[in-house]
Amino acid sequence: xxxxxxxxxWDGHFKKxxxxxxxxxxxxxxxxxxxPVALSIGRVEESELRKLGxxxxxxxxxxxxxxxxxxxxxxxxxxxxxxxxVVKASAVVLAHNVTGKALAPRLSVRLKAGLVxxxxxxxxxxxxxxxxxxxxxxxxxxxxxxxxxxxxxxLAQNSFKLVEKEIQVVITxxxxxxxxxxxxxxxxxxxxxGKILLTDADIVVSGGRGMKSPDNWGxxxxxxxxxxxxxxxxxxxxxxxxxxxxxxxxQTGKIIxxxxxxxxxxxxxxxxxxxxxxxxxxxxINPDRDAPIFEAADYGIVGDAQKVLPALxxxxxxxxxA
Amino acid sequence: MKILVCLGHVPDTTTKxxxxxxxxxxxxxxxxxxxxxxDEFALTRAVELRESGxxxxxxxxxxxxxxxxAEPTIRKALAIGADSGFRINLxxxxxxxxxxxxxxxxxxxxxxxxxxxxxxxxYNGNSVGGMLAELLDYPSLSAVSGINPVDGALVFSRxxxxxxxxxxxxxxxxxxxxxxxxxxxxxxxxxxxxxxRTKPLTVIQPxxxxxxxxxxxxxxxxxxxxxxxxxxxxxxxxxxLLQEEAKVL
Numbered sequence: 001x002x003x004x005x006x007x008x009x010w011d012g013h014f015k016k017x018x019x020x021x022x023x024x025x026x027x028x029x030x031x032x033x034x035x036p037v038a039l040s041i042g043r044v045e046e047s048e049l050r051k052l053g054x055x056x057x058x059x060x061x062x063x064x065x066x067x068x069x070x071x072x073x074x075x076x077x078x079x080x081x082x083x084x085x086v087v088k089a090s091a092v093v094l095a096h097n098v099t100g101k102a103l104a105p106r107l108s109v110r111l112k113a114g115l116v117x118x119x120x121x122x123x124x125x126x127x128x129x130x131x132x133x134x135x136x137x138x139x140x141x142x143x144x145x146x147x148x149x150x151x152x153x154x155l156a157q158n159s160f161k162l163v164e165k166e167i168q169v170v171i172t173x174x175x176x177x178x179x180x181x182x183x184x185x186x187x188x189x190x191x192x193x194g195k196i197l198l199t200d201a202d203i204v205v206s207g208g209r210g211m212k213s214p215d216n217w218g219x220x221x222x223x224x225x226x227x228x229x230x231x232x233x234x235x236x237x238x239x240x241x242x243x244x245x246x247x248x249x250x251q252t253g254k255i256i257x258x259x260x261x262x263x264x265x266x267x268x269x270x271x272x273x274x275x276x277x278x279x280x281x282x283x284x285i286n287p288d289r290d291a292p293i294f295e296a297a298d299y300g301i302v303g304d305a306q307k308v309l310p311a312l313x314x315x316x317x318x319x320x321x322a
Numbered sequence: 323m324k325i326l327v328c329l330g331h332v333p334d335t336t337t338k339x340x341x342x343x344x345x346x347x348x349x350x351x352x353x354x355x356x357x358x359x360x361d362e363f364a365l366t367r368a369v370e371l372r373e374s375g376x377x378x379x380x381x382x383x384x385x386x387x388x389x390x391x392a393e394p395t396i397r398k399a400l401a402i403g404a405d406s407g408f409r410i411n412l413x414x415x416x417x418x419x420x421x422x423x424x425x426x427x428x429x430x431x432x433x434x435x436x437x438x439x440x441x442x443x444x445y446n447g448n449s450v451g452g453m454l455a456e457l458l459d460y461p462s463l464s465a466v467s468g469i470n471p472v473d474g475a476l477v478f479s480r481x482x483x484x485x486x487x488x489x490x491x492x493x494x495x496x497x498x499x500x501x502x503x504x505x506x507x508x509x510x511x512x513x514x515x516x517x518x519r520t521k522p523l524t525v526i527q528p529x530x531x532x533x534x535x536x537x538x539x540x541x542x543x544x545x546x547x548x549x550x551x552x553x554x555x556x557x558x559x560x561x562x563l564l565q566e567e568a569k570v571l
Contacts, residue, residue: 010483070487073452073462098481101440102464102498105452108418114534115418115449130538136348139339143538183461183492187477191485199483203570227571245502251335252359253501260570271335277543281568283560284549294549299563303554311557319561319571 002037002059003029004089006080007052008099009044015200016162017095019055023163024122024155025093026056032126037061037087039080041068046171053169055162060171061087067179070186071099077106078178084111086174089150096154097199104154113150120159137251137274157199158257158278198247201230203260206249206276208234210265210286210305214242219309220264226316232256234266250275265305268293285309323379323493326433327365327404328424328450329386330358330414331395341540348540357395359507360439362402366504367469368437369403376471381405385427387412387420393523400518401510407521412528415536421453422531428458434493435476440465440500451498461495467502 005025007018022038029036037059038052049060061083067075080103084092092107094100096118108115118134120141128145134156135142198204205224207217217231224231231247238248249256251274261279265286266272273296276282284297287304294300301308333339333353340349357365365384372379384399385408386392396407410423428436438451455462467486468479478489478497510518552560564571 070489071482073455073464074459077456098465098483101448102452102462105417105421105449106456106462108449108534109421109453109456115453116535117448135537135540136333136339137335139542140341141541141543143540145536145538146534147536148532148534183495184463185490186487187490188488189482189485190487197484248501260564260568270338274335281564281570283564294551296546297549298546298568299552299560300549301552301554301557301560308554308557311554312560315558315561316571318558319565 001032001034001090002087003032003034003091003093004080004084004087005036005038005057005093006100006103007038007040008095008097009040009042009048012042012044013048014051017097017157017200019051019162020160021093021095021155022052022057023055024160026165027122027163028091028093031122032090034090035059037089039063039083041065041076041079049171050169053167054164056165056167058167058169060169061174062171063174063176065176065179067182070184071102072182072184073102073106075179075182076103077110078180079176080107081110082176082178083174091151091153094152094154096156100154104152108152111150111152112148113152114146114148115152116144116146117154118156119153120156134278138255138277139274156257156278158259158280192246196228196230198230198232198249198254199256201256201258203227203229203262204232204249204256204258204279205229205262205264206232206234206266207237207243207264207305208266209236210267211237211242212265212306216306217243219313223262223309223313223316226313226320229262234272263293263297264309266293267291268296323377323435324433325368325371325379325382326428326436327361327368327382327384327399328436328438328454329361329365329384329395329399330439331355331386331388331392332358335359339542341542345539345541355391355395357398358439360500362439362507363501363504364437364439364499365399365402365404366506366508367499369508370504371469371471372403374471377474377476383408383433385410385424387414387423387528389413396523397518398510400521400523401514402508403514405521407523408526409523410526410528416534417449418453418534419531421450421457423528424450425454425457426529427526428454432494436460436494436496438496438498440498448498451496455496458496461491462498463489463491463495464498466497466499469497469499469503
């Protein structure tokens with residue numbers, strides 16, 4: 001028996017989130033008395049695959065199939081299921097990101113395994129199998145019980161810490177028989193370059209209507225670049241076209257969980273908080289001392305963005321210089 | 323082309339979440355139920371595609387799994403521009419059960435394009451679309467933020483980590499759509515509301531399904547300690563707190 005973890009790569013590389021995911025799988029395998037096995041699809045150098053061994057994964061299965069160069073959810077599901085059968089997986093673990101969210105429901109049906117998405121930690125019990133997940137758009141947590149023999153889980157972002165546990169890695173190539181014809185044909189790819197991705201960022205600086213005009217974003221961007229942070233915005237700001245809709249965080253936009261979220265001129269409507277409340281620390285800068293954002297914030301400054309931001313930039317520069 | 327839009331019936335996004343019966347049940351008292359906002363965007367886009375005249379849309383249907391209380395949701399969808407509605411008479415408990423019910427409808431009555439919203443606002447399963455596609459052995463596209471007619475066929479744009487892909491897709495397909503698919507959800511016009519009354523709404527009895535996952539109990543996040551306010555004239559103090567107390571800088 002095993003726990004199979006699908007580890008996605010980005011141009012042949014893993015991210016910090018990938019290592020958190022494999023740490024989780026290794027711990028889950030330990031809890032259930034099974035072997036953790038990682039599956040990698042695509043071209044990844046052996047040296048990169050070996051990094052998975054630092055977090056307790058001893059067995060890596062590598063699939064290189066030209067037909068899987070782009071995400072075709074049906075073909076990927078067939079391949080992951082085939083590997084799950086080969087390694088006798090009792091659980092399959094994926095990241096709760098774009099790819100994981102696309103594949104996990106399909107795997108649930110194909111493997112006849114109950115799915116719980118956005119789990120926040122290891123199971124509370126193994127028999128019955130119960131685990132905590134985010135629900136109601138992050139406004140609550142639910143304890144879910146999986147009633148099938150096998151389980152599919154997606155791990156919520158930034159919810160599990162890296163576990164360092166160095167072990168020897170055995171890499172095995174695997175040639176899937178089930179890939180089949182691909183039906184999703186990619187015509188064009190647009191990549192955001194030279195910017196920190198909002199969903200990857202440890203620190204996010206976000207602006208709301210309190211910024212008053214799209215012309216006032218300079219200091220916010222300067223602060224973000226000083227902190228190595230991504231920029232975000234509230235819904236009214238993206239609706240007004242002040243910022244691109246990719247930056248919109250909130251219940252109907254991106255849901256993020258950075259270590260530090262700095263909300264500038266954002267009042268903190270319930271829909272906005274749903275998208276950011278999983279942040280570890282929230283800083284609010286707003287002239288209205290009764291704004292709901294201060295209820296969600298750990299630290300706050302009651303003041304106008306135009307005055308506070310330049311002072312904050314100076315203070316950060318000083319602190320970084322020291 | 324025949325389009326099916328799957329509608330979820332969910333608490334309004336501004337709902338204050340509470341639980342009853344020792345945290346085992348979602349407290350529905352005073353809750354305003356609405357069409358899952360992503361599903362409403364999906365329906366709006368389906369109607370826009372037909373109006374664009376750039377590809378022949380034969381019918382737009384909507385389906386929801388729910389009790390009679392979900393019927394206003396279907397009527398609203400018919401008023402927005404769907405031609406017919408199906409209600410599968412079952413209180414939805416989990417995505418797998420919902421997907422099985424809808425897959426059985428599609429097996430009897432095939433569609434070319436099936437659209438689901440990315441995430442329901444209640445249990446956040448965001449799973450019905452993918453499960454449905456696998457049950458039917460159809461391809462599926464996720465995180466779709468655009469469906470556009472190009473030379474008589476559909477081109478989908480989907481989000482990938484840090485970018486977008488434009489894809490051509492063999493039909494039939496299940497598209498799971500998100501923000502960006504339509505600008506604003508359409509508001510039904512008076513004429514639409516009148517017409518909706520006479521459009522067909524078929525009630526289907528559910529079949530038995532296995533229970534894969536059960537929600538045992540719910541909990542609200544622990545309340546945060548009060549916000550520490552820093553004087554706007556001493557911004558340095560905020561940086562110090564972030565460095566020394568929170569240890570995040």
